[in-house]
Amino acid sequence: MKTFLPKSAFLTIVFFIANLFFAGAAFGQATVTTDKEDYAPGEYVIISGTGWLPGETVTLHFDETPKPATCLLPHDMTAVADSNGAIFNNLFLIKDNHLGVSFLLTATGQTSGLIATRNFTDANITVAATGLPTGTSLQVSYRLGTGGSVPSGSYLTTATFTPPASPQTFVQNNREYIDFIFPTVVIGSTTYESTTITADGTSVTGPTLRYLMPNASAKTFTGNYVITCTAPTAPVVNSTVTYCQGASAIALTANGANLLWYTNATGGTGSATAPTPSTVSTGTTTYYVSQTVGCESPRAKIDVVINGITAGVIGKGATQPGPGCDSLDPGITSVTTAASGSGTLSYIWQQSTDGGISWTTITETSSQYNLPVLNMSTSFKRIATSTLNGVSCSAESNILTFEVNPLPIVASILPGGSTNVCAGSALQLSNATPGGVWSSSNTGIATVNSTGLVSGIVAGSVTISYTVTDEASGCFKSANKTVNVYALPTAPIAVNFTGPYDGVVHAGSATVAAGETIDWYTTATGTTTTTAPAGTNAGTYSAYAEAKNTTTGCKSATRTLVTVTISKAASATVVTVSDATYDGVSHGGTANVTGAGGLNEARTVMYAGVSPTVYALSATAPTAAGTYTASASYSGANHLDS
Known part of the structure; x- marks a missing residue:
């Protein structure tokens, strides 16, 4: 039972917590309690307690609010703690003049000094209900008038009780108004309403009542509940509605009559306007909807899921x-x-x-x-x-x-096909695409300059490239040409001739490797060609031999000097003379020269006097007597002098 009493001078309802039935305020381990929290006139208050000093006397003092004018003497009593420290007293009687009084019981141990307290009342208003299923919880709203005025403002509520058990009690001053509202109760699909309220034995139309409390009289107010409606079934809904986050949503729908929409499973105020879900945030928002056909149905649940x-x-x-x-x-x-x-x-x-x-x-x-x-x-x-x-x-x-840039367009290198060059020689290549760069894959075999002029170094194959680069992308593409560099033939080996004049033609020659021929030149480096050196007459004949590969056309880096040397042959000059006697006729001799190659020639005889004969050198034979010398000589191109 829960009791409500006004405070002195303020007429304010005081709510006493339910557990006051079991204990008041305790000091130390001592307790004091009463068997009830509210009593009617004529009932005895049964007082008990524990934790006191065995054998000590415990005083029991009662404070009354408001104190009845007819209560002139205190109600103090005592109890003696037993061997277990327990106390007991059942002598305090609630009288008619106690109606509406709130009591504060203070127990004090005379030896231990321990103190414990307990509140209880003699209320003048009882609230009850009939007609509800057993175990139904109920709270009744009420408000109290003061100063003779009708009640106004907000309603209070009783503690929750389960009629017919535990009717609620509280206090209102005599000659003051009190308003009641017995609420509608919905259990499952059934609605109960307090269509009448019984007050002081008289039934009036419910569920509200305004009542003026009489003087010194306790009253019971009973709400008489009857079934007023059996609720229809909940509306038919799509229990889960899913939207994409940020998508446009439409108002929720349900199949039913007189729909009311809620955000809670119970309580709250329904709206006849269907909500349009927000799709801003992900997650699940639950809505509820009921239909009303006579009375309101249970609520159907709709989960709106935002899929993010x-x-x-x-x-x-x-x-x-x-x-x-x-x-x-x-x-x-x-x-x-x-x-x-x-x-x-x-x-x-x-x-x-x-x-x-x-x-x-x-x-x-x-x-x-x-x-x-x-x-x-x-x-x-x-x-x-x-x-x-x-x-x-x-x-x-x-x-x-992912950026992929095209390669530049590059023309083919000219001349086309495989290209050959001899070591030490040059080959001119060209490309019609401007802005490219020439390069060689092996500069040890061949080099190429900025104009495409290829220079052979040693025998081998090399790739000559012409590369064009796109300045914007850095991508490049090359045109390639294979250049074969051929080795140069070794210079010819000279076969020279050296011998004396014999009237026969003698020639020089040179030897080269197989697959090679000889080209003859007049000089070591010039371009004037000639034939192999040859001659008959005494003298030196020469020419330069250059080797040439009959397959590659490559020529030896140097030319070999080939010579024919014909020396003069020996000659013999013979003078024939005879002594003579002066006869006035000139007397001379003859001379003849012979040598290799068929030399056989007459020579002029020269005469000169031998001292004391005076005769100047002359080709005329002498006439005068005397001693003379006769001589002849030969000087030829192909023979030695004699």
């Missing part, structure tokens, strides 16, 4: 992020920020080769994509989808663009 999806951030892998020239092998993408969603996640990938104007779906459903080799600039994006309650919500990631 965050696309995440994709990134390029570390293999070849680009840009590339002609092709690019990017490898697998990375995940900078993982996608997240309210439901089950799935992925598709799309690509665009026109700068994002159009997209095509590719067969990849993982969170990462191992890209193929790309031959043109291509963009990729990932679409993440969260599927929840059969509703799919998608979001697109950032776009990855």
Whole structure:
């Protein structure tokens, strides 16, 4: 039982906590309690307690609020604690003049000094109810008037009780008004209302009542409940409604009559306007709806689920992020920020080769994509989808663009085909594409200058390239030419001739390796050609021999000097004379020279006097007597003098 008493001078209702029935305020371990919290006139208050000093006397003092004018003497009593420290007293009688009084019992141990307190009342108002199913909880609203005025303002409520058990009690001053509201009770689909209220044995129309308390009289107010409506079934609803986050939502719907919408399963005020869910935030928001056909039905539950999806951030892998020239092998993408969603996640990938104007779906459903080799600039994006309650919500990631630049256009190197050059010689190449750079794959075999002039160094094959670079992209392309560098023949080995004049033609020659021929030149470095040296007459004949490979056309780096040397042959000059006697006739001799090569020539005889004969050297034979010398000589181109 819960009791409400006004405070002195303020007429304020005092609520006593239910557990006061069991204990008041305790000091130390001592307690004092009463068998009830509210009594009617003529009832004895049974007092008990524990924790007192065995054998000590415990005084029991009663304070009354308000104190009846007829109570002139105190009600103090005593109790003696037994061997267990327990006390007992059943001598305090509630009288008629105690109606509406609140008591404070103070127990004091005379030896231990322990103190304990307990509140109880003699209320003048009892609130009860009939007609409700057993175990039904009820709270009755009321408000109290003061100063003879009718009640106003907010209502108070009794403690919850379960009629017919535990009727509620409280106090209102005599000659003051009190208002009651017995609430409508809905149990399942059945509505109960207090259609009448019995007050002081008289039934009046419920569920509200205003009553003026008489002087010194206790009253019981009973709400008489009857069934006023059996509620219809709850409206038919789609119990789960799912939207994508940020999507446009429509008002909720249900199949029923006179719908009322709520945000709580019980309580609250319903709205006839169906709510339109917010899709701003993910999660589940629950709404409730009832229908009213005579009375209100139970509420049907509708869960509005907002399915969120965050696309995440994709990134390029570390293999070849680009840009590339002609092709690019990017490898697998990375995940900078993982996608997240309210439901089950799935992925598709799309690509665009026109700068994002159009997209095509590719067969990849993982969170990462191992890209193929790309031959043109291509963009990729990932679409993440969260599927929840059969509703799919998608979001697109950032776009990855892999740049693949085309190679420049380069003309072919001219002349076409394989090209040969001899070591130490030059070959002019050309290309019609401007701005390129010439290079050699092996400058030890052949070099090339900025104009495409190739110089052979040693025998071998080399690739000569002409490379054009796009300044904007840095991409380049080369035209290539294979150049064969042929070795030079070894200079010929001279076969010279040296011998005396014999009237026969003698020639020089030279030897070369197989597959080679000899070209003859007049000088070691000039371009005037000649034939192998040859001669008959005494003298030196020469020419330069140059080796030439009959297959490659390469010539020896140097020429070999070949000589024919014909020396003069010996000659013999014979003078024939005879002594003579002066006869006035000139007397002379003859002379003849002979030598190799068929030399046989007459020579002029020269005469000179031998002292004392005077005769100047003359080709005329002498006439005068005397001693003379006769001589002849020979000097020829091909013979030695004699």
